[in-house]
Amino acid sequence: MKLKEIYHFLNELSPFELQEKWDNSGLLVGNFEDEIEKVYISIDLDEEILESMDENSLVITHHPLIFSPLRRVNYDTYSSKLLKILIQKNIALISMHTNIDKTHLNRFVAKEILGLDLIESDEYICYANVDEEFDSFATKIARSLGLEYLKYVKCNQRVKKVALVTGAGMSLIDEVNADCFLTGDIKYHDAMEAKARGISLIDIRHYESEKHFSPLLEGLLEEYLKKNKLKAIITASKNPFKFCIQGETVE
Amino acid sequence: MKLKEIYHFLNELSPFELQEKWDNSGLLVGNFEDEIEKVYISIDLDEEILESMDENSLVITHHPLIFSPLRRVNYDTYSSKLLKILIQKNIALISMHTNIDKTHLNRFVAKEILGLDLIESDEYICYANVDEEFDSFATKIARSLGLEYLKYVKCNQRVKKVALVTGAGMSLIDEVNADCFLTGDIKYHDAMEAKARGISLIDIRHYESEKHFSPLLEGLLEEYLKKNKLKAIITASKNPFKFCIQGETVE
Amino acid sequence: MKLKEIYHFLNELSPFELQEKWDNSGLLVGNFEDEIEKVYISIDLDEEILESMDENSLVITHHPLIFSPLRRVNYDTYSSKLLKILIQKNIALISMHTNIDKTHLNRFVAKEILGLDLIESDEYICYANVDEEFDSFATKIARSLGLEYLKYVKCNQRVKKVALVTGAGMSLIDEVNADCFLTGDIKYHDAMEAKARGISLIDIRHYESEKHFSPLLEGLLEEYLKKNKLKAIITASKNPFKFCIQGETVE
C-alpha cells in the first residue's frame, strides 16, 4: 500500500492543516511514493521500540520526532539518534499532534478514560460539571489513569467545574474557566500562578494522559486498514520516568 | 535605613548586572529613597506571607514577581494580585534571581545541602564525581532535600559524574557533561531527550531545591544588617504542590 | 454597582476592540468584580486630581496611564507614581483612547467646539469646506478653543478645505487631503514637511483639543448613570504647559 494513501485517509480523519504554527505534524520521514507493509502506532519513539519494528513499515506517533529543524545530524540527540534508525530501517514516520488533539484526543480521554460528562469544549479545553469533594475526585482521576502517586494544588474543598487538557496544557491557563484544571507537566511557577487565581490543579501527567492516542487511533483506523489488508500494531514507547518513595519503587 | 543602601550592599554581594537578559532581578517595587524598617527573605511571595508582613518593610525574594511586563493591573493574576498588596502595605520588593544563581545559590545547594564535593562549576552547572549505585545515590539526594517521593530517569546502574542546577535547569541539557543530571521541573519531553542521550535524571524539584535561598541570604546579610540595627526575617511562601499515594498524603 | 457593568456600557458606546494595536484602552487598573461608588471623568491623571478623588471609585480617562508595559514599579515615573495612588486608594481606571477618537471625539470637537460643517470623515480625519482668509479662520479657531496664543504654518492666503485630528495627528499627514490641517503637538520637522507639501497647519494643541472628552463622555453617560443612581463627576487634570510673552504670563 502506498504511503500517500494512508496519509490521505489520516488527513481526512484529522486534517493536518489544523495543527498549530509551531507544531510539525505530518509526514516527517519517508516519501509519499513508498510502499508500506506494516503500520505501527505509538505515542512516541524510543530505541527499543524502533528495534522491534520491521523494515519498510510506517509508524504513526502522537509527538513529532523533529521539533527544532535539524542543521546537523550527529546521532547524539533524541531526534537525530532515532532518525538514523528510521532511515536505516527505511521506516516512515507520520505524526498527528495538535491536529488530533483538537479533533479527537482531548475529548476521547475526557469521556472514555476519565468518564467525565462534557458540557462544552473549545479547541483544546474540555469542560465538565463535577460538584464533588476535591479529595475523592482526585482519587478517582488517579485511579482512571492508573497513577499510584498524585501531584496536585488544592485551592477549594469542593470541585464544581473541571477543565481538561491532555499533555502539557498550562500555557492555556488564561483561557481556563473552571475551578479545577487537569493537565500534565505542571511546573512550579504554573502552580503558583494557579494558586493565586484560586484554580486547583491535578497533574494527570504528559505520558499517562496521552498514551491513549494508540488505542484511539487503532479504533479509527481498523476498518480502513482491514480493507487494505493491513493491521495496525499498537505498541508503546516507554514512560521515561520512574517513581519511588523512600527508595521503594511505586511506579 | 534607606532602601538604596541595602540595594547597594546586595549589588556588591551579587551584582544585578550578572542577570540573564530575560530575567528581571533588581528593585521591582518601591523607591530607592524609601525608608525601610524591616527585611524579610523568601523564595517567593504568596498572599498569606504578605499578610503576615509589616508595612514599610522590604522583602527580598529569589523569583521576580513580574516576568511578563504589565500592561494592565487587574488583580486577577499572580503578579497583579500580589502587587496590589505590596503597594497597599507599602512593602518594597527586591528579587535576586539569576545573579545569585550564578554567584552563590547553585554551589551552596550542591555543597551545603547535598554534601557534594564539587570538581568544577560553570555559570549555572556544578559538577561532582560520585561513583555510586544510582539507587542509593538517589535515595541520599532525596533524604538531603526532604523529598518523601522521588521522580527520576535511570539510564545507568551506576552514577559516575553528576551535574546540578537548582530550579528548572533542563534547558541547559546541551551543555551538561555528566552521566546524571539533578534539576527540577523536569517535563516529559525533557526526560525523553535525556534518555536518548543516556543521561540519568533526578528531579530535585524547583521549590525544594531553591528554598535554601533564604538561609543562604540570611547568612550573607546578617552582619551587615546587625550593623544597621536591622534583622533579616526568614519566612517562606508555601510549596503550592501536595503529593498523595492512593489518596494518602505523603507530602 | 459592579465595575464590569459600566465597562460593558462603555464598550457598547465605543467598542474597545476598535483601538489601535499600539494603544492600551480598556480596564487598566481594578478588577471587573469591584464595587464602584463614584465615577470621575478626566482627560488624564495627575497627583492633585487623584488626591481629590474618593476611595473605591472609578475614573475614566482619555489617555491610558500605562503605555510602555511595566517591568518595575518604582514610583519615579508618570505611570508608576500615579499607579501607586490608584492602588492605595483602590480607585479603578478605564481609558477610552483611540476607540472613542474614532467613534466620537474627533467629530464632536469638529462640530460642537469648532463649529465646522463636516463634509466627510474617515477613521481619524474630519474634513470641512471653509473658503475663508487664513488669518480670520485661524483667529476663529483660536477663539473657539480658548487659545490666547497660536502657532501655525501658513502656506496659502485662503483656506479652502480643512482637515482635523484632535491630539497629536501629524503622523497622518500622508493621508491628509486638504490645504489646511488642524492638529496638536506639531514638531519642527512636521512643519517643514507640511510646508514643502503646501499644506497650512494650525496647532490646536493636544490638551486643549482633547479636554472636551470629559463633557462629551458626561453627556453620553448621564442617563445610564442616573438609572444606576450614580453621577459622573467631570474633573480635569491640569494642562502642564504655561505660556508667557516677555515674562508676562499669557495662558
Add this chain to the structure above:
Amino acid sequence: MKLKEIYHFLNELSPFELQEKWDNSGLLVGNFEDEIEKVYISIDLDEEILESMDENSLVITHHPLIFSPLRRVNYDTYSSKLLKILIQKNIALISMHTNIDKTHLNRFVAKEILGLDLIESDEYICYANVDEEFDSFATKIARSLGLEYLKYVKCNQRVKKVALVTGAGMSLIDEVNADCFLTGDIKYHDAMEAKARGISLIDIRHYESEKHFSPLLEGLLEEYLKKNKLKAIITASKNPFKFCIQGETVE
C-alpha cells in the same frame, strides 16, 4: 576643489561614524569626485534657499534631507521635492547631525548662546548649576534665543541645576539628572511625564536652538576654506512656524 577633500576635513572635525544608528549624516547627494565651487551652510533646506544657490555648489546642513529611505521619487514630499532641485542644479549635500551634536553643537549653544557655565556634559546633555528664580531664568533664556513667546512647565520656584539638549531631546528624559530641562519640540505627554517627575521644562524650540549650527560651522571652516580659496556662505532655511496672539503676529 574636490568634494571628497571637504568631506574629509569635516570628518576630522566631527567624525561621521559618531552618528546614531537611526541617523543619516554624511554625503547624501553628490559624488565624492565632484568639483565644488561654492559652499553654503544652513540648518535645513527649503525651496526658496535652494533657488538662491548657484549650480555645482555644496550645501552643508544640520538635518539630513533623507530620513526614511526613498523607494519612490515623486516630488510630493519634503525629501523628494528638494532632492529634485538639488539634482537638477547639481548641488551636493552633506549633513552633519548627531555627530556634530555630540562634538560641538550642544556645548556651543549652552556656552556661547545661553551663557551657561557648564559643569559636565555627556554625549548629548550639557549641565550647568544655576540657582535662580525660575521666572527670571526663563526670561533670560528666552531673550538669549530671541524668543518673544515662551512655553514651559514649572515644577519648582527655583532652578538649581539645568540640563540642555538642542533640537528635540525629550526622549532623553530618563537620563536627565537636573531639576530643569531645556530642549525643543516638547509634546503634551512629555510635559505630563516631566511634571510627574518634578522636572521643570523650558521649550527652547527646535529651529531656534539649532540654527546656531551655521555660524558655528562657519567659524570652524573659515581658515580651511580660505586656504582653498573658497568661502562658506551662511544662509538659512526659514522657520516654518509663525506665532500670533489674538490675531496679532508676535514672531
Add this chain to the structure above:
Amino acid sequence: MKLKEIYHFLNELSPFELQEKWDNSGLLVGNFEDEIEKVYISIDLDEEILESMDENSLVITHHPLIFSPLRRVNYDTYSSKLLKILIQKNIALISMHTNIDKTHLNRFVAKEILGLDLIESDEYICYANVDEEFDSFATKIARSLGLEYLKYVKCNQRVKKVALVTGAGMSLIDEVNADCFLTGDIKYHDAMEAKARGISLIDIRHYESEKHFSPLLEGLLEEYLKKNKLKAIITASKNPFKFCIQGETVE
C-alpha cells in the same frame, strides 16, 4: 497628456496592487501631475538609452530602477546614476514588474515567442505538454529566443511536461510540477537541486526571455496612445552580457 492618466490606464491593464510585497512596481520617478509628451518602453534602463530620450517624457520599464530604498544618492550605483539622468532630463519612470508577469508576460512569452500550447498556468508558472526528445526541444527553444549558445541540465532523454517562468524563476522550484523547467539566471546550486529532483532545466536567460515586454506592452498601449495622439517608442537597454568561444564572440 497627464502622467496620471496613463498610469490609470496601465493600472487597469495590469493592476499594480498585484505586485509582490518585495517588488517596487508603479510610478518610481515623476509626479502624477506631470505633462507627458512622449512614451518609451524598455525592459530596463542604461545610460545610453537615457541619453537618447527626449526631456519631459515617460519611460515604462519592466524592472524597477529602485529595489533597495535609497538613503543616499551618490551617482555611483546603477540606481542613483540613472536616477540622476532621469531627474535632470525630467523623465518620468513607471515600472511594471511582477504585476505584468502575472497578468501577461509569462503567458505571452510561452505562447507567442516559444509557441507552446499551454494546458494550465498559475500566478507565475505556465505549463505545456511536449513529449519530444530533450535535444530537439532544447534546440527549438534556443532558436525561438535567438540564443546561439545554450546552458542546460538534462535529467531525462524525453521532455513530457514543461514549466516556464520568464526572468529568474528558480525560487519557484518547489512548486514546479513538470519534468523540464525553463527559466533564466540559473545558478549552480539551483542546478544541483533540480538534478537531484530529476527535473531538467533549460536556461532561457533573464534578458532574452523578458525583452519581449516591450512589443507586448506596445501592442497593449497602441490604441489608447493613438487616441491621445501619442506613440509608444520601443527601445531597448542593451544586454550587458557578451559570450565567446575560445576568444571568438558568439553572441
Add this chain to the structure above:
Amino acid sequence: MKLKEIYHFLNELSPFELQEKWDNSGLLVGNFEDEIEKVYISIDLDEEILESMDENSLVITHHPLIFSPLRRVNYDTYSSKLLKILIQKNIALISMHTNIDKTHLNRFVAKEILGLDLIESDEYICYANVDEEFDSFATKIARSLGLEYLKYVKCNQRVKKVALVTGAGMSLIDEVNADCFLTGDIKYHDAMEAKARGISLIDIRHYESEKHFSPLLEGLLEEYLKKNKLKAIITASKNPFKFCIQGETVE
C-alpha cells in the same frame, strides 16, 4: 581512526568558527566517536558519487549539504535525498565552506590555477595588477579554468586591476575596488549593476572555479593521513550544467 581526530586536524587547518553566520560548515552527518576507514574529498555530493563510496567512510565537501534546516526528511529534495544515502551507508560528512574560502581557497585558485600575482587580499577578495587587453586576459582566464565558452561584461578595453572571488561572489560588489571582477553565477541584474559602475565581469563559474577545493585539500591532508595510514581519495560530483551551440555540445 576516530572522526573527531580528523575533525580537529581540519579545524586547526581552517578553523570552523571562521565561517559566516549563514553558513553551515562542520560535521553535518555522523558522530564524533565514529570510526573512519576511508576519506573522500569532493566539491559536492550527488547520487552517483555516493554510490561509489564505501560504507563507514568520511566525505569532506566544500558546500554544506544542509543549508535550510530540515523539518522533514522526505527524500524528494537535494538535501534529504542524499542524506538518506549517507545515513544508510553510514558515511559521515564534514563541510568546509566559508572557513576555507577565507583561509585557503580563494588565494589558491588565484595563484595556482589562474597564475595571478596577488597584491593584496581581504576576507574573500583577492586583487592582482594586470594591465592587459580585456580580450586576451579573458581568453587566458578561460583557458586556465578549462572553459570552452565564456560569459562576460566588458566595460573597458584594458584590464588594469582585477578582483577575484571563487564561487558566487556578486553580493560583494560594493567592496570590489578594481576595474574587472572575476566570479561565478553572475545574474542579469548583477551585470547591469556592474556595467553602470564601470566594472568589467568575467564569469568564472561556480563549479569550475571551486572544484579545485579537492586537490587543494588533498595536498593539505596528505601527510597527516599518511601518518594515520589513511589516504584521501579525490573524487568529484559532476557539473550539472551542459553547454551547446546550435545543438552541438561544446562542454
